[in-house]
Amino acid sequence: MSVLSDSGPAGPAPVDAVASPPRQGAVRRLLRSPVAVVALVWVLLVALLAALAPLLTSASPTASQITNALAPMGGANLLGTDGIGRDVLAQLLYGARTSIVGGVIVVVVSLALGLPAGIVAGYYRGRFDAVASWIANLLMALPAIIVLLVVLAQFGRSTELGMAVFGVIIAPGVFRLVRASVLAVREELFVDAARVSGLSDGRIMRRHVLPVVIAPTVIQASQLLGIAIVIQAGLEFLGLGSPNQASWGGMLSDAFQNIYAEPRLLLFPGLAIVLTVTAFSLLGNALRDALGVGGRMPRVRRRATVVAAPDSDVPAPVVSEPPGDALLAVQDLRVSYPKGDGSVSEVVRGVSLALRRGEVLGLVGESGSGKSQTAFAVLGLLPPTARTSAERLTFDGTDLQRLSPAERNRLRGRRIGYIPQEPMSNLVPSFRIGSQLTEPMRHHLGLSRAEARRRALDLLARVGIQDPGRVFDSYPHEISGGMAQRVLIAGAVSCDPELLIADEPTTALDVTVQAEVLDLLRSLVAERDLGVVLVTHDFGVVADLCDTVAVMQEGRIVEEAPAGRLFDAPEHEYTRMLLSSTLENSPSRQDLPPAVPDPDEPEPLPLSSSGGPR
Numbered sequence: 001m002s003v004l005s006d007s008g009p010a011g012p013a014p015v016d017a018v019a020s021p022p023r024q025g026a027v028r029r030l031l032r033s034p035v036a037v038v039a040l041v042w043v044l045l046v047a048l049l050a051a052l053a054p055l056l057t058s059a060s061p062t063a064s065q066i067t068n069a070l071a072p073m074g075g076a077n078l079l080g081t082d083g084i085g086r087d088v089l090a091q092l093l094y095g096a097r098t099s100i101v102g103g104v105i106v107v108v109v110s111l112a113l114g115l116p117a118g119i120v121a122g123y124y125r126g127r128f129d130a131v132a133s134w135i136a137n138l139l140m141a142l143p144a145i146i147v148l149l150v151v152l153a154q155f156g157r158s159t160e161l162g163m164a165v166f167g168v169i170i171a172p173g174v175f176r177l178v179r180a181s182v183l184a185v186r187e188e189l190f191v192d193a194a195r196v197s198g199l200s201d202g203r204i205m206r207r208h209v210l211p212v213v214i215a216p217t218v219i220q221a222s223q224l225l226g227i228a229i230v231i232q233a234g235l236e237f238l239g240l241g242s243p244n245q246a247s248w249g250g251m252l253s254d255a256f257q258n259i260y261a262e263p264r265l266l267l268f269p270g271l272a273i274v275l276t277v278t279a280f281s282l283l284g285n286a287l288r289d290a291l292g293v294g295g296r297m298p299r300v301r302r303r304a305t306v307v308a309a310p311d312s313d314v315p316a317p318v319v320s321e322p323p324g325d326a327l328l329a330v331q332d333l334r335v336s337y338p339k340g341d342g343s344v345s346e347v348v349r350g351v352s353l354a355l356r357r358g359e360v361l362g363l364v365g366e367s368g369s370g371k372s373q374t375a376f377a378v379l380g381l382l383p384p385t386a387r388t389s390a391e392r393l394t395f396d397g398t399d400l401q402r403l404s405p406a407e408r409n410r411l412r413g414r415r416i417g418y419i420p421q422e423p424m425s426n427l428v429p430s431f432r433i434g435s436q437l438t439e440p441m442r443h444h445l446g447l448s449r450a451e452a453r454r455r456a457l458d459l460l461a462r463v464g465i466q467d468p469g470r471v472f473d474s475y476p477h478e479i480s481g482g483m484a485q486r487v488l489i490a491g492a493v494s495c496d497p498e499l500l501i502a503d504e505p506t507t508a509l510d511v512t513v514q515a516e517v518l519d520l521l522r523s524l525v526a527e528r529d530l531g532v533v534l535v536t537h538d539f540g541v542v543a544d545l546c547d548t549v550a551v552m553q554e555g556r557i558v559e560e561a562p563a564g565r566l567f568d569a570p571e572h573e574y575t576r577m578l579l580s581s582t583l584e585n586s587p588s589r590q591d592l593p594p595a596v597p598d599p600d601e602p603e604p605l606p607l608s609s610s611g612g613p614r
């Protein structure tokens with residue numbers, strides 16, 4: 001007996017977590033805001049003036065001419081000179097360079113440390129997360145200005161060094177933001193779906209996680225630039241910047257010494273700092289609005305927060321020896337979770353199942369009975385806190401418990417397909433359907449882009465989508481729920497799996513579309529000799545599709561029988577209770593009135609069609 005503990009989707013997660021916002025049109029939205037345009041123009045102007053400083057003035061910003069101190073504006077010195085005769089315009093222009101370079105150093109250092117650490121900590125959690133969070137907390141507890149003073153006193157006055165150290169001190173802010181964003185997105189169903197389709201962690205992070213953290217990071221970078229300019233000016237005001245470099249902080253320091261003789265000297269660096277910092281801050285806000293972060297993002301539904309399983313005694317499980325030709329054989333599967341009080345809650349208690357090719361096994365039971373936990377244990381996608389054990393857990397003769405996470409990952413998506421419950425939440429909002437369909441095929445089957453596209457279009461046609469080209473090029477929000485479910489079915493069978501695990505595949509659909517999707521599944525099973533484990537609480541779905549039914553109650557299978565026999569002569573009291581509560585007074589599908597056709601939905605499928613790629 002061994003223990004499995006893969007990370008996966010079934011862990012507790014807050015309902016309604018935010019998803020990645022669509023990025024299209026973000027620049028357009030940004031440019032529609034007058035405040036953003038003004039801020040952007042100012043920032044670009046400062047950058048341009050800094051870059052063109054040598055062309056705009058021939059004066060040196062550091063050469064002092066003591067005989068020309070505090071010269072008025074006009075003549076050779078357009079903005080006058082400071083207390084030791086340096087040209088104010090030249091100082092202003094070259095000082096902009098120092099400020100921008102300093103700001104960029106802070107942003108680069110803090111992002112270089114905080115971004116990768118936040119992604120890895122948020123995605124993998126565990127020990128790295130604990131250590132990184134501890135270091136972040138420690139850095140945040142340090143008084144930044146004291147650290148800067150000590151470092152600059154020890155290593156010499158240098159604006160660049162000061163800004164690099166400040167970048168390190170401020171990196172925990174980036175780390176925390178990125179980690180929080182990754183934690184939110186890693187629980188999204190579309191990330192589960194990507195994991196189930198066998199994509200590697202690196203690919204998931206690049207494709208699904210990174211796009212989500214980019215928006216908040218860009219916003220934070222813009223605000224960090226403003227903060228860096230203020231801190232840098234403060235250090236230079238205190239005389240801790242590079243002595244041979246013009247800077248706005250240094251100009252302020254000189255202006256303070258001559259505040260009574262020439263108060264106007266305060267005006268130029270003061271205005272430059274205030275306007276530039278304000279511009280970065282406004283730009284950050286405008287970016288947040290344009291990218292839709294912070295309460296204006298589209299929200300996707302999530303697996304609901306789980307509650308502890310009941311511990312009451314239930315009838316003994318039905319345990320039978322699986323047949324030799326079983327595609328999937330599960331024997332005495334147990335899943336448990338540690339509870340806060342030190343005890344353990346067993347949510348799957350000795351489940352045994354066997355499934356042959358071409359057979360559909362329904363796993364039914366009321367909510368919380370352990371159906372999904374059983375399915376996720378087979379997929380190897382339980383959360384890290386889950387303790388899983390089984391006498392036997394084999395797929396086509398391979399002991400799943402002996403496989404490494406990478407081997408298990410290769411199996412998922414390639415030989416074991418998964419159809420999730422909520423179609424829309426399992427498609428990534430910001431990627432086109434086509435790219436979501438083709439990526440697993442390119443990854444698992446090594447197809448070229450063109451081959452994968454051709455195969456995806458064939459598959460879309462096979463699942464009854466009438467205009468595959470349009471759906472291929474669409475974003476998830478541009479198609480209906482029924483179509484999205486067909487797309488997910490196409491995705492689940494795209495790499496020719498032998499076993500399909502379908503978790504309530506029709507729950508989110510209306511009854512007419514439900515019937516069509518069930519027809520589609522039935523014809524795919526026959527056509528491809530698929531073994532299917534169908535998790536459902538709907539006996540109508542069971543009657544439509546399943547050959548065998550296993551009834552689960554409180555983590556155990558209390559009755560298993562061929563579908564016909566189960567409906568005709570249920571043996572277990574719990575099965576009878578479930579049947580009577582679900583079927584009583586409910587109309588059969590044939591009795592339902594014909595639905596008004598939805599123009600967005602495809603025609604009912606020709607059940608005999610079989611043109612799909614194999």
Ligand SMILES: Nc1ncnc2c1ncn2[C@@H]1O[C@H](COP(=O)(O)OP(=O)(O)OP(=O)(O)O)[C@@H](O)[C@H]1O
Nearest residue numbers: 011012306307309337347367368369370371372373
């Ligand atoms: N991460 C977890 N930690 C602790 N308990 C959990 C966890 N995930 C699931 N459970 C518990 O396991 C039990 C079985 O959950 P499961 O999701 O398998 O039920 P289900 O029969 O699929 O229900 P539904 O039809 O509502 O999805 C539930 O009592 C649930 O609270």
